[in-house]
Amino acid sequence: MNETDRSEIYDVVVVGGGAAGLSAALVLGRARHRTLVVDAGEPRNAPSAHMQGYLTRDGMSPAEFLALGREEIARYGVELVRDRVTDVTSDEDFTVVLDSGGAVRTRRLVVATGLRDELPEVPGVAERFGRDVLHCPFCHGWEVRDEPFGVLASSAMSVHQALMVSQWSKDVTLFLHRVAEAELSDLDLRRLAAAGVDVVPGEVAGLVIEDDRLTGVRLADGTTHTRSVLFTGPRPVPRTGLLERLGAELDETPFGAYPVVDPTGLTTVPGVWAAGNAIGFSEQVVHAASGGYRAAAAIVGDLLMSRLDAAVNG
Numbered sequence: 087m088n089e090t091d092r093s094e095i096y097d098v099v100v101v102g103g104g105a106a107g108l109s110a111a112l113v114l115g116r117a118r119h120r121t122l123v124v125d126a127g128e129p130r131n132a133p134s135a136h137m138q139g140y141l142t143r144d145g146m147s148p149a150e151f152l153a154l155g156r157e158e159i160a161r162y163g164v165e166l167v168r169d170r171v172t173d174v175t176s177d178e179d180f181t182v183v184l185d186s187g188g189a190v191r192t193r194r195l196v197v198a199t200g201l202r203d204e205l206p207e208v209p210g211v212a213e214r215f216g217r218d219v220l221h222c223p224f225c226h227g228w229e230v231r232d233e234p235f236g237v238l239a240s241s242a243m244s245v246h247q248a249l250m251v252s253q254w255s256k257d258v259t260l261f262l263h264r265v266a267e268a269e270l271s272d273l274d275l276r277r278l279a280a281a282g283v284d285v286v287p288g289e290v291a292g293l294v295i296e297d298d299r300l301t302g303v304r305l306a307d308g309t310t311h312t313r314s315v316l317f318t319g320p321r322p323v324p325r326t327g328l329l330e331r332l333g334a335e336l337d338e339t340p341f342g343a344y345p346v347v348d349p350t351g352l353t354t355v356p357g358v359w360a361a362g363n364a365i366g367f368s369e370q371v372v373h374a375a376s377g378g379y380r381a382a383a384a385i386v387g388d389l390l391m392s393r394l395d396a397a398v399n400g
């Protein structure tokens with residue numbers, strides 16, 4: 087923890103030190119802004135050993151990626167604390183309240199708090215998440231290609247997931263679990279058949295694990311299906327508490343409520359930007375890093391113009 091005096095106002099406080107927050111902090115530090123990152127240290131992809139699809143970093147561990155990011159922002163004097171922001175209030179600036187006690191003042195705010203994945207309540211699913219229970223074929227599909235896949239339905243939208251993962255394996259079984267077959271449209275059924283996806287009705291009761299590997303899916307009727315990978319669609323729960331507190335407008339989507347933002351990530355609250363999974367469930371690491379960059383660049387311009395305008399207007 088940096089021992090700098092925090093009673094002085096920061097130019098920017100970044101809430102969240104994942105890819106989005108660290109990327110914003112890097113750009114802000116390099117633009118010579120006094121910047122503080124407050125990070126609770128629970129990045130979304132922590133359950134995974136490897137991060138895929140980020141050019142030049144494909145296969146790196148998420149923990150190493152973030153450790154490198156923290157090293158990079160430190161080079162430019164950005165401070166980072168392991169803490170949680172519990173509240174934010176605004177007057178002409180912002181007061182950011184920390185869980186450990188105390189508060190800091192800042193002129194601008196980046197909310198990069200990510201989201202939480204709420205998994206279906208099937209025994210074993212949470213424990214195996216990020217290993218052989220997966221949510222995203224772009225993240226993990228290549229590594230498990232051609233294996234026998236199961237897809238655990240959480241709603242009729244799981245048909246889309248079953249169709250998508252058939253790009254990575256021709257052996258896919260969709261377990262309808264608590265979704266009634268009648269909820270699937272004719273087009274769904276025809277597409278599933280065209281993709282060669284088997285559809286199995288009935289509730290999933292648990293997973294079969296042998297030698298710390300998924301080997302099957304067990305239904306409530308006692309039958310088991312040999313599968314070594316299970317895809318499922320967790321319910322994304324965006325961390326919008328701070329934005330709501332500030333009065334930011336949110337947009338309800340089938341995947342949660344996200345702040346209304348402009349192309350730079352500026353929310354409807356002047357001075358407050360958002361980036362990464364805080365603005366959308368499908369933001370991958372590369373998008374989150376890019377969103378953080380974009381927000382930071384906009385903030386640099388915004389701070390400069392407000393300083394110049396204050397000088398111009400006396």
Ligand SMILES: Cc1cc2nc3c(=O)[nH]c(=O)nc-3n(C[C@H](O)[C@H](O)[C@H](O)COP(=O)(O)OP(=O)(O)OC[C@H]3O[C@@H](n4cnc5c(N)ncnc54)[C@H](O)[C@@H]3O)c2cc1C
Nearest residue numbers: 102104105106126127128130131138171200362363370371
């Ligand atoms: C299992 C799994 C595997 C994945 N694999 C890949 C992959 O291979 N490739 C890929 O591109 N994407 C992958 N993703 C998606 C990836 O996790 C996200 O794209 C990425 O984490 C988004 O970055 P972020 O900075 O928005 O959020 P996060 O990485 O989640 O970081 C948010 C940070 O904010 C902190 N925070 C939250 N609230 C507060 C608060 N109030 N105060 C302080 N700090 C707070 C959190 O603790 C966390 O450290 C995967 C996701 C999962 C679930």
